[in-house]
Amino acid sequence: MEELYTLEREVGRGSYGVVFEGHMAKTGQRVAIKRLPCSNPECIELYLQELWAMRATAKNHVNVIALHSCLLQTGPRSLKTLIPGKLPPRLVESVLKGSVVEAPQSQEKNNTEQRTNSVSRLQDRTNTVQARPKHQTKTKSNASDSTTPQRPQNKAKKRPAEKEEEQPEPLSCLALWLVMEYCDGGDLNQYLLSSPPDSQRDHSVVRQLCSAVAFLHSLGITHRDLKPDNVLVCVTPRGPIVKVADFGLSKMSEGLVDGELTSQHFSSTCGSDFYMAPEVWGGLTYTAQADIFSLGVMFWAVLERITFLEEGATQEQLGAYVCKGRSGWLMPLGEALWENADLQLCIPMKFKRAPPLPPPPGPAMCTLLLDMLAFDPDARPPADQLEARVHSALTEDSH
Structure with a gap:
């Protein structure tokens, strides 16, 4: 079942992330949504510690903030729900290696193509996560030219990629989103x-x-x-x-x-x-x-x-x-x-x-x-x- 969270307004900002007031579209329940940008291994380690601790406490004590869900942002508007008890392997690898680990090109392209099938999404009214227009290379096509002989590409000569969508999405665009109870x-x-x-x-x-x-x-x-x-x-x-x-x-x-x-x-x-x-x-x-x-x-x-x-x-x-x-x-x-x-x-x-x-x-x-x-x-x-x-x-x- 798809859960849609709507961001209403920013309610707090710290050294590592931003907290928004939001709500669940289906139930109207107010929630606090914390965005943690995964820009360097030091920050990522802190985020994973926070996530692990909040999962351990779950919703078992009235005086400890409750975590409803955690989403991993894999593209400009693509998110997926993390499986309870597991941590994102790429983020763990970033912490262990001490440097940001980027996703393979094919994986990022697949994430972009499947963004409409993501388990959970955020509808943003604060312009924090903006859909970025893609750079598309337009080519002329003509049905009558379909049989025209084409010059083979010179495979021996390396050329820079011309299409932006063929470049791996940098991990600096990724973030963890923690959906918590609102106070x-x-x-x-x-x-x-x-x-x-x-x-x-x-x-x-x-x-x-x-x-x-x-x-x-x-x-x-x-x-x-x-x-x-x-x-x-x-x-x-x-x-x-x-x-x-x-x-x-x-x-x-x-x-x-x-x-x-x-x-x-x-x-x-x-x-x-x-x-x-x-x-x-x-x-x-x-x-x-x-x-x-x-x-x-x-x-x-x-x-x-x-x-x-x-x-x-x-x-x-x-x-x-x-x-x-x-x-x-x-x-x-x-x-x-x-x-x-x-x-x-x-x-x-x-x-x-x-x-x-x-x-x-x-x-x-x-x-x-x-x-x-x-x-x-x-x-x-x-x-x-x-x-x-x-x-x-x-x-x-x-x-």
Whole structure:
């Protein structure tokens, strides 16, 4: 059965791709459609990591963004649905070889000829994917000349191809399209900072994020870029439902082995400055416990409504930090702890909070935040214990 997705408008743009709001033509269901151009092996590797992680989570947790389908663009307006559990061989080969692998000429020509038979298509109202007019070589024909002797082509002399359609389509025209559930509340920054503080809502957000990360870690998925920008919000009559998204930097390990969580070590420095753990800042090997540190920064910011502005930006972001010097220069917590492992964090923060101010977190929650932000990764609570500890701390502080 053919699925037709319609692109309505662009809703987000990042370093690697563009996200559109769209809908399924047959059902009218709104979806988010993310276009990831496959222009170099480094980007392709990130896209395949994201696809693999999203397939692993499938639609099994309410607080993790759901992937509906993935399409591979093989021509200007030709797409095909990827088979679940498999990755496009040509893109995998590009990653392994470290250079973009182009399709064979005959394959690209076949893709172009069969574009009307593609399983899935996108109807674009934003002009992002445009059908490109082909260059056609016109030749004169005359029925009376059908028997005219023709001069044989000189096969010994090589000539450049004259027809554009005979050239292989460069892989830079290809892209992955991820069709995901649509979140109408924007990201966590937009949602929380657009309304007055609400402690009950903030506590719900914290609990949901705990549940999402515990689920991901149980599958052996380390997100590695947890931050408010990568948490989307669905607005419902019962309150916000948050969704962890953007798995481009995620890594997968074996998950549970003999009932125990593996502690795979990673070495590449990645993430966003204000949410990175000290061991990541220091270039050390690290584990999934780096995600717990990122959560700690987010929780502290959400519960106290702590915001900052990055240089050159105009949009406030939720995030905790350390002020350095008389000028009040902001320093990421992970960087500050890497420079001074004995640094004492002041929770709750007494300054630089965004008005109107919510009540500060209670003693039990402050203790838990300090544990999540510990310099030693092993001192941080693991994800499978965090949800219970958050519930216990919030309950204790409410009394």
